[in-house]
Amino acid sequence: MTARRNLFKWIAALVALHGVIACAGFFAPDDPLAQDREHPFAPPVKLHFRDAQRHLHARPFFHPFRKSASALDPYVEDAARSIPLRFFIAGAPYKLLGLVPSRVHLFGTDGEPLYLLGTDGYGRDQLTRILYGGQISLLAGWLGAGIALSFGLLIGATAGYCGGWGDEILMRVAELFLALPWLYLLLALRAFLPLSVSPLGAFLMIVAVVGTLGWARPARLVRGVVLSAKERDYVRAARGFGASDAYLLWRHILPETSGVLLTQAAILIPQYVLAEMTLSFLGLGVPEPAASWGNLLGNLQQYDVLVSYWWMYLPALAIVPFFLAYLGLASALQECMNTVGAQHWRGQE
Amino acid sequence: MTRFLLSRMTHAVLLLFGVSLLTFLFTALAPGDYFEEMRLDPRIGPETVSALRTRFGLDRPLAVRYASWLKSVVRGDLGYSFSYNSPAGPLLWARARSTLLLTFTATLLTWGLALPLGIWSAERLGKIPDTLISWAMAALLVIPDLVIALGLLLLAVRSGWFPTGGMASVNADALTAGQRIGDLGRHLILPVAVLVFVALPVVVRHVRAAMIGVLDAPFLRVARGHGIRRHRLLYRYALPAAANPLISLFGLSIGALISGSLIVEITMSWPGIGPFMVEAILARDIYVVLGGVLLSTCFLIAGNFCADLILYWADPRIRAGSEEK
Numbered sequence: 001m002t003a004r005r006n007l008f009k010w011i012a013a014l015v016a017l018h019g020v021i022a023c024a025g026f027f028a029p030d031d032p033l034a035q036d037r038e039h040p041f042a043p044p045v046k047l048h049f050r051d052a053q054r055h056l057h058a059r060p061f062f063h064p065f066r067k068s069a070s071a072l073d074p075y076v077e078d079a080a081r082s083i084p085l086r087f088f089i090a091g092a093p094y095k096l097l098g099l100v101p102s103r104v105h106l107f108g109t110d111g112e113p114l115y116l117l118g119t120d121g122y123g124r125d126q127l128t129r130i131l132y133g134g135q136i137s138l139l140a141g142w143l144g145a146g147i148a149l150s151f152g153l154l155i156g157a158t159a160g161y162c163g164g165w166g167d168e169i170l171m172r173v174a175e176l177f178l179a180l181p182w183l184y185l186l187l188a189l190r191a192f193l194p195l196s197v198s199p200l201g202a203f204l205m206i207v208a209v210v211g212t213l214g215w216a217r218p219a220r221l222v223r224g225v226v227l228s229a230k231e232r233d234y235v236r237a238a239r240g241f242g243a244s245d246a247y248l249l250w251r252h253i254l255p256e257t258s259g260v261l262l263t264q265a266a267i268l269i270p271q272y273v274l275a276e277m278t279l280s281f282l283g284l285g286v287p288e289p290a291a292s293w294g295n296l297l298g299n300l301q302q303y304d305v306l307v308s309y310w311w312m313y314l315p316a317l318a319i320v321p322f323f324l325a326y327l328g329l330a331s332a333l334q335e336c337m338n339t340v341g342a343q344h345w346r347g348q349e
Numbered sequence: 350m351t352r353f354l355l356s357r358m359t360h361a362v363l364l365l366f367g368v369s370l371l372t373f374l375f376t377a378l379a380p381g382d383y384f385e386e387m388r389l390d391p392r393i394g395p396e397t398v399s400a401l402r403t404r405f406g407l408d409r410p411l412a413v414r415y416a417s418w419l420k421s422v423v424r425g426d427l428g429y430s431f432s433y434n435s436p437a438g439p440l441l442w443a444r445a446r447s448t449l450l451l452t453f454t455a456t457l458l459t460w461g462l463a464l465p466l467g468i469w470s471a472e473r474l475g476k477i478p479d480t481l482i483s484w485a486m487a488a489l490l491v492i493p494d495l496v497i498a499l500g501l502l503l504l505a506v507r508s509g510w511f512p513t514g515g516m517a518s519v520n521a522d523a524l525t526a527g528q529r530i531g532d533l534g535r536h537l538i539l540p541v542a543v544l545v546f547v548a549l550p551v552v553v554r555h556v557r558a559a560m561i562g563v564l565d566a567p568f569l570r571v572a573r574g575h576g577i578r579r580h581r582l583l584y585r586y587a588l589p590a591a592a593n594p595l596i597s598l599f600g601l602s603i604g605a606l607i608s609g610s611l612i613v614e615i616t617m618s619w620p621g622i623g624p625f626m627v628e629a630i631l632a633r634d635i636y637v638v639l640g641g642v643l644l645s646t647c648f649l650i651a652g653n654f655c656a657d658l659i660l661y662w663a664d665p666r667i668r669a670g671s672e673e674k
Binding site: 173 | 607
């Protein structure tokens with residue numbers, strides 16, 4: 001029972017996290033491509049609740065930056081001006097979930113730009129770009145995992161069900177894929193694809209590369225499940241009644257693999273999000289001006305950015321809660337399957 | 350022994366052969382090559398490009414190219430680097446040494462830390478040390494390698510405690526041999542720390558699980574009853590009994606460290622295979638890329654081979670099994 005509650009807890013966390021990223025337009029105060037050439041590399045603003053007279057305010061406010069003469073610290077807070085934060089305010093237009101046109105943002109200000117997590121070299125809002133970047137990175141992870149699992153299911157089920165020399169060959173090839181250091185293989189495969197492509201093309205390419213490289217482990221696991229499932233008594237009975245191979249696979253055998261596939265998905269998705277991040281970080285993935293977690297971090301490869309602007313590091317932290325939730329989900333799924341399996345066996349006795 | 354060695358060796362060679370075939374096939378699927386980019390340069394005529402292509406044998410059929418590449422791999426050349434205009438093998442080997450230094454140090458340190466931590470955790474199962482270690486390891490597990498690498502780099506930049514990149518200081522040539530080793534050590538700290546942080550949680554978890562399985566065994570209770578001291582009990586009697594899955598994991602951890610070292614090398618500008626491969630990818634220098642993949646696979650297979658050998662030495666059941674066959 002606790003295993004199940006655990007599972008729901010992690011699923012709820014994941015739904016919430018993905019919801020925020022999916023509705024990036026609503027939670028982000030700005031447009032991801034809007035540049036503010038007046039404020040390159042502006043540090044994160046501090047939100048205040050207490051003003052100079054030490055009065056407490058329910059509504060947070062901030063002091064906008066004014067340029068200082070010092071080249072070392074070009075932004076100073078203009079304490080004379082206080083801009084209150086407004087909630088559910090109209091701002092840059094966007095499409096909610098890519099469908100519903102809207103202008104309402106969770107928070108924002110009247111006119112004055114608000115950079116909660118600072119800006120990059122073009123004066124683009126980091127928070128906005130992190131939220132929008134998550135859409136690309138997470139989608140890459142989901143699609144990559146989808147492709148890898150489809151291939152894995154197809155190959156694993158074929159190998160396990162048919163057996164014989166086909167099984168032997170497929171499993172040898174899977175072993176080969178597992179033997180390779182996969183990051184190197186990822187880079188190598190990327191090396192043989194065109195270098196400069198549009199953001200969409202690059203995105204699809206990453207998804208395809210990551211997806212095709214990952215089939216081996218799920219395939220081996222699926223094969224194992226199929227091998228044991230096809231010897232079950234009820235499967236033999238169904239075969240005895242004259243059920244066709246297709247029916248047996250679809251009705252009796254493939255449903256047994258769902259647990260393995262779900263667990264694998266929970267393991268693979270964060271791994272592939274990280275793969276996208278790595279490739280884009282190296283400049284081999286999604287290119288500017290589109291935002292992804294990887295290419296936001298790519299700024300750090302310039303030494304002066306790394307030394308001077310610590311807030312450029314913040315996109316790296318965005319992935320941590322996702323990693324946590326997916327790992328939690330994977331272990332909860334495993335636990336759940338173990339207990340379900342145990343009940344199953346007890347039922348047979 | 351020879352039979353066991355032979356079977357493992359054949360397996361390794363076949364695996365390497367398969368990897369070479371697989372990666373070479375990828376190149377065939379690739380649109381464009383090094384000279385394709387050259388064609389964009391108006392100063393170079395198309396006949397020059399095609400002459401170069403002929404000279405480097407790119408106009409020959411795939412099977413012939415594969416055979417000649419394989420021949421150069423056997424010679425140790427690993428193909429030819431277009432952009433360096435020399436065999437790729439020596440270029441890669443010079444970088445591979447730094448990668449090996451990095452991964453070797455990281456492997457030693459990871460296991461040196463993971464064994465005591467895991468054993469301690471298993472011994473105090475459910476007590477405060479176990480809880481603390483489990484929480485720390487879970488925290489490390491959810492932080493991906495790229496984030497750890499960049500975070501430590503940020504720490505180094507802002508604190509100035511560690512050098513932020515490279516393998517040696519600018520003035521390394523002027524130092525004495527002793528100072529140079531110290532300098533190298535200081536440059537090793539950060540990259541090794543990242544690799545250890547990435548590998549540690551997995552290894553500790555396995556050590557803990559393996560030890561938990563053994564610590565309840567009757568022979569250990571008897572040993573404890575005989576008054577054998579705790580340290581000797583854990584390391585001399587319990588650890589060897591739990592070692593089998595750990596030795597296999599040791600082989601696997603080498604692979605994980607080699608893959609992980611790629612990120613570390615690039616972020617910390619460690620002059621290993623990783624940055625060299627990225628450079629080669631951007632220049633479309635395919636044989637360097639192929640060589641890099643092959644070399645890293647070699648390290649990985651060598652690691653697993655070592656693990657097999659240790660297993661053979663440590664576990665009499667495997668020895669007996671291979672003699673019987």
